[in-house]
Amino acid sequence: xxxPGMVPLGQRINFWIEDALGAVVHSPVGSRLRRWGxxxxxxxxxxxxxxxxxxFLVPFAIVLKISFSDAQxxxxxxxxxxxxxxxxxxxxxxxxxxxxxxxxxxxxxxxxLNSILVAGVSTLLCLLIGYPMAYAxxxxxxxxxxxxxxxxxxxxWTSFLLRVYAWIGILKNNGLINNALxxxxxxxxxxxxxxxxxxxYVGIVYSYLPFMILPLYANLEKMDLTLLExxxxxxxxxxxxxxxxxxxxxxxxxxxxxxxxxxxxVGEFVIPALLGDPGMLMIGKVxxxxxxxxxxxxxxxxxxIALLLFLVIPIMFFQRxxxxxxxxxHR
Amino acid sequence: xxxxxxxxxxxxxxxxxxxxxxxxxxxxxxSFNESRLVTVWGGFSTKWYGAxxxxxxxxxxxxxxxxxxxxxxxxxxxxxxxxxxxLARFGxxxxxxxxxxxATAPLVMPEVITGLSLLLLFVTLEQLIGWPEGRGMATxxxxxxxxxxxxxxxxxxxxxxxFDESLEEAAQDLGARPAKVFFLVTLPIIFPxxxxxxxxxxxxxxxDLVIASFVAGPGSSTLxxxxxxxxxxxxxxxxxxxxxxxxxxVAIGVAIAGVVMSRQQKIRDRDAQxxxxxxQQMIESLKxx
Numbered sequence: 001x002x003x004p005g006m007v008p009l010g011q012r013i014n015f016w017i018e019d020a021l022g023a024v025v026h027s028p029v030g031s032r033l034r035r036w037g038x039x040x041x042x043x044x045x046x047x048x049x050x051x052x053x054x055x056f057l058v059p060f061a062i063v064l065k066i067s068f069s070d071a072q073x074x075x076x077x078x079x080x081x082x083x084x085x086x087x088x089x090x091x092x093x094x095x096x097x098x099x100x101x102x103x104x105x106x107x108x109x110x111x112x113l114n115s116i117l118v119a120g121v122s123t124l125l126c127l128l129i130g131y132p133m134a135y136a137x138x139x140x141x142x143x144x145x146x147x148x149x150x151x152x153x154x155x156x157w158t159s160f161l162l163r164v165y166a167w168i169g170i171l172k173n174n175g176l177i178n179n180a181l182x183x184x185x186x187x188x189x190x191x192x193x194x195x196x197x198x199x200x201y202v203g204i205v206y207s208y209l210p211f212m213i214l215p216l217y218a219n220l221e222k223m224d225l226t227l228l229e230x231x232x233x234x235x236x237x238x239x240x241x242x243x244x245x246x247x248x249x250x251x252x253x254x255x256x257x258x259x260x261x262x263x264x265x266v267g268e269f270v271i272p273a274l275l276g277d278p279g280m281l282m283i284g285k286v287x288x289x290x291x292x293x294x295x296x297x298x299x300x301x302x303x304x305i306a307l308l309l310f311l312v313i314p315i316m317f318f319q320r321x322x323x324x325x326x327x328x329x330h331r
Numbered sequence: 332x333x334x335x336x337x338x339x340x341x342x343x344x345x346x347x348x349x350x351x352x353x354x355x356x357x358x359x360x361x362s363f364n365e366s367r368l369v370t371v372w373g374g375f376s377t378k379w380y381g382a383x384x385x386x387x388x389x390x391x392x393x394x395x396x397x398x399x400x401x402x403x404x405x406x407x408x409x410x411x412x413x414x415x416x417x418l419a420r421f422g423x424x425x426x427x428x429x430x431x432x433x434a435t436a437p438l439v440m441p442e443v444i445t446g447l448s449l450l451l452l453f454v455t456l457e458q459l460i461g462w463p464e465g466r467g468m469a470t471x472x473x474x475x476x477x478x479x480x481x482x483x484x485x486x487x488x489x490x491x492x493x494f495d496e497s498l499e500e501a502a503q504d505l506g507a508r509p510a511k512v513f514f515l516v517t518l519p520i521i522f523p524x525x526x527x528x529x530x531x532x533x534x535x536x537x538x539d540l541v542i543a544s545f546v547a548g549p550g551s552s553t554l555x556x557x558x559x560x561x562x563x564x565x566x567x568x569x570x571x572x573x574x575x576x577x578x579x580x581v582a583i584g585v586a587i588a589g590v591v592m593s594r595q596q597k598i599r600d601r602d603a604q605x606x607x608x609x610x611q612q613m614i615e616s617l618k619x620x
Contacts, residue, residue, distance in 0.1 A: 059448030132343035267441020
């Protein structure tokens, strides 16, 4: 195919890039940028940096601001914090009423505590189900291991909403479980499972289980198995070796998995909305209701800030673990 | 290995995967059910697929969601790759801690918080500079890029941490500028990570209900928003049909990605072997000469 005059495609692209880069670097614009200290690295870093500042950090400042303002019936439904009373007098009205409201009203306390309870128990259940699975996967042969890994990741790629929806069909009064039990004669009345706390636990454990398995598997897979042999040589029984060697070594995986499940589960909205009792108090649902149904943006903002304050510590733990995991901690 | 323990491991895997897959299988099976009662079998039928394809609201929402997902995933891959490069390759620089914090926080941030904060940002911006005028596709894309790029960053960063920096250094020693090293050495090596990052961002965007509900305007309902308002009223077989179609597309996509990646791996392995062989030959000839 390629005659003597033909340059392979890769090399041609190579030349194009070289030409284009050379043109930029040697142009007056390029040298001026360099004089200002603008380097390629700075450009690469600044683009995502600016994006994240504008669309991730600044919004929190705005939520904080609006959590201190009064509600009003208008668009947008909140009053400005800072306003000019006259030419010279600038008025700043900080309204702590929204937070006082959260503290006084039992409903919010119950919702926070209940969310933490539900998320905590679900995390524990995920760990109890996920650890044996991750362990069994990590100790399988290499070819089986990759297949199982793919099977864990696959549900990720199918719609979360539809996977939660699937449980409605399984748990409802004339659903799969009740029909099966009735047909077998185990029960003669359908058991109410949908719209109970049980259904919410099932939904959360089911949806977040892969988030638990993946970090655990990554950790257990790279464990040095000769340590177990050494333990056995020194007279450790298998279960003793597991408790004394495997379990302590897998703690980073356990922490990462638990945080990946716990933090988003605290603010979960879809699962309690679809599977739970309509009266069930979860903070994500409360925030949603304040915002969409009551159109009280300042209270919704205060709920969000309070939730964020609670989650800051676990989130920082998570980031620390993430940094250690990626080997990128600079001392 | 102990007989008891391998028995326990098989049991853990069988039960665990049954838990993960029974609901998905039930969705698919009952999409072919004649009966409206989803979970009571009334004979084989494909009528719900017909009903689904005639539902203009769902088709319109699906097209909008696909458009949003494709654009958001593409932008997220570019921004996520830049972030991953900065975090994995630039060493310590001022503001690195903040960047890594900003880049990973969206991974775990509850969606209701992200959604509310972005909506308030858009409302404030509209008041201040008149943009964005109302909310719709553009605001949903921005929101999806912001949380999806965190996932791309993690994928790219871990891929970069895995491969040997000496390849890039070698190219630099041979006189290539950093940008050229990136396009000719780094990019081809991390391409599989970019591909899976793009697919991940695409599905995350396609799947998102909560954030989109906050930042969408009237008349820009995405597919999850339409599905949610439908399933809130109870099960309906055409949603099962929709789920089956989505699962099939995902399965095909994953299969294609798997084939592409394993082929690339083979090419890389072959190249590495050829390089080793050439090296060996050179050493032999040096010994002789």
